[in-house]
Amino acid sequence: MAEQASRQGAGLGPHKKRGFARVIRNMKKSSALYVMLLLPVVYFLIWHYWPMYGLIIAFKDYRVTMGFLDSPWVGFEHFERFFNSFRFWRLIENTVGISVYGLIVGIPAPIILALMFNELRQRRLKSFFQTVSYAPNFISVVVVAGIILFFLNPSTGVVNTVLEKLGFERIAFLAEPKYFWHIIVWSDIWQTVGWGSLIYFAAIQSIPAEQYEAAFIDGASKLQKIWHITLPNLLPTIVILSILAMSQIMNVGFEKILLLQNPSNLERSQVIQTYVYEAGILQGQHSFATAVGLFNNVINFILLIVANQLAKKAGQASLW
C-alpha cells in the first residue's frame, strides 16, 4: 500500500509524495487500534449519528413508508405550530424555571456539604456520614418518585401526619401545581448532594497543606480559611461542573417529572421533554415532536457554548 501511494504521488512532486506516504505509514502503525475502534464507531454511527440525521424530519411531514429521506418537505411549519400553540409559554416557563431553580440550589449544595464534612474532626464519623450520604444516588428514579408519594400522601404520608399533629390542615401536595417545582428540585438535591460532595471532597484533599499552614500563621479563622483558600482552589472544579450542569439545563431530569405529573398539576409540571414524549410517542406525531425536541437541543447547545465562553472570559477553566 505504501508502494502504491508513492507511485501515485510520483506526478505530484516530492513534498506531496512524502506527505501522503507519511500519512499512510502512520495509519498502518495504528491499524490494530483502528480495528479496535471499529465496533465503537459503528455503534455511534447507528445510534447517535443516524438519529441526528433523522432530525431532518423536523422540517418534513414524516411518513413511515417513505422514511427520512423521501418524506415531503414542510419547512418550518412544525416550529411555527409549536411557537404559536397555547402551551408554548407554559412549557418554556416550567422547563427554564425548574432548571434554573435546580442550578441555583444544586450547584452550591454539594460544595457546602463537602466543606462541612471536611471540617469534621472525627474521622470515622466523617467517613460514615459520607458513605451513607451518597446512597440515594444509586436509587432508581421510580423508587424516588415512589418515596415522594409515600411521604406526601395526604392520608398515609408522614408529612401530612406531622402537619396535622402540629395543628395544620393536610395538603394534597401533588395535586397542587404550586408545590411541584419544590418537590422536584429538593428531591433531586436529596438524591445527588452526597455524590456531588464526593468530587469536591476529593478536590479539597488535593489542596496543598502549605496554604493552610500559612493562613494559620497569619491567624486566619476557620471561615476565613474557607473563603480565601478552599474556595479559590475549588473554583476550576466548580466552573467545569457548573458548565456541565448548565448543558443539561433543558433536559431537567424529565423521567422523574414524567412519573410525578398528573392532570392536576400539569400547569407547573409540563416540560418540553415530557411534551415531546406525549406528542411523539403517545400521539404518534413524529415530525412535530422531533421539531420540539430539536428546539430543545439547540437551546441546550447554545447555552452550553455561552456558559463555556463566559468561563473563558472570566479566565477560568473551561470545557474547550
Added chain:
Amino acid sequence: MDAVNLALCFLIFGLIVYPLVFVVSASFSDSIKMYQDPIVFLPRAFNVESYVHVFNYPDVWRGYRNSILYTALGTAINLVMTTLAAYPLSRRRLYGRSVFMVFFVFTMFFSGGIIPQYLVNRTLGILDTVWVIVLPMAIVVFNMIVMMTYFQTTIPHELEESASIDGCSDFGILLRVVLPLSVPIVAVLALFYGVMHWNQYFQALIYLSNHDLYPLQLVLRNILILDQISEIFGIAQAYDERYAERIARREGLKYAIVVVSCLPLLIIYPALNKYLKKGIMIGSLKG
C-alpha cells in the same frame, strides 16, 4: 464552631437517611398499624406479611428476572465496547486521535432526541426485544473518558514499549498487559453501567409493549405510580374496615417492593465502596 458544624452534619445526615430508614421500617411493619399511625423510625409491630405478598406477585419475579438479564448482558456489552474505544484513544500514537475524540464527545452535547432514536430502533427491527434495551446505550462517553484517563495515567509507557519490543501485538498488549492492571477501573465502570441498567425504566416504557419483557423498574412504576388517585388526593373515607384493610395492605406491599428492588444495590454497596473512592479520584483528575 465545631459543635455547630457537627450538629448541622447530624441534622443533614438525618434528613438524607430518614426516607430510607422509613421505607425499610415500614416494610417490616404491620400494615394496618402503619395506616393508623404512619410515623415510624423502627418497625411498628414487626412482621413480614408485606414481603409474603411481594413473593406471591408473579410480575415482580418476571421483572426481576428480566432486569438481571438486561443488567448482566448490558454491562458485559458496555465493558467490552467502552474498553475497545477507550484503549486506542488513550494511545498518543493513534493517528487521527483528535478526530475520533471529537466524533465521540460531540454526542455528549447534542443528540437526535427520543423520536429519531425511536424511529431508528424501529427501522432496525429491534423494538420489543432485549436488544433495544442493551444496545442503544452501549457506550456512555463520560465513562469512556474516565477509562481513557485511567489508561493514560496508570499504565506506564515503558510496559507497553517493552511488550511491543517482545513482539506483542496491540491486541496482545491490551489483553495481557493493560487489562490485568485495570481491575479497579473495570470494577468502577461495571458499577456505573450496572446501576444504569438496573435503574432505567424509560427505555423500556417506550420500546417494550410485551409485558413478559418488562424490567423490574417498569413493574415498580405500575405498582407505585400508576395508582395515583389515592396517592394524590388521599383516601376520602374508608368505606368499611375491609376497604381500609385492603388499602393498608397495598401500601405495605409498596414498601416491601421498594426494598426488594434495591436489594442488589444494598448487597454490593459496601463491597464497592472502596473501588468507588478510587474511581472518583481518577474521575476528578480529568476535571
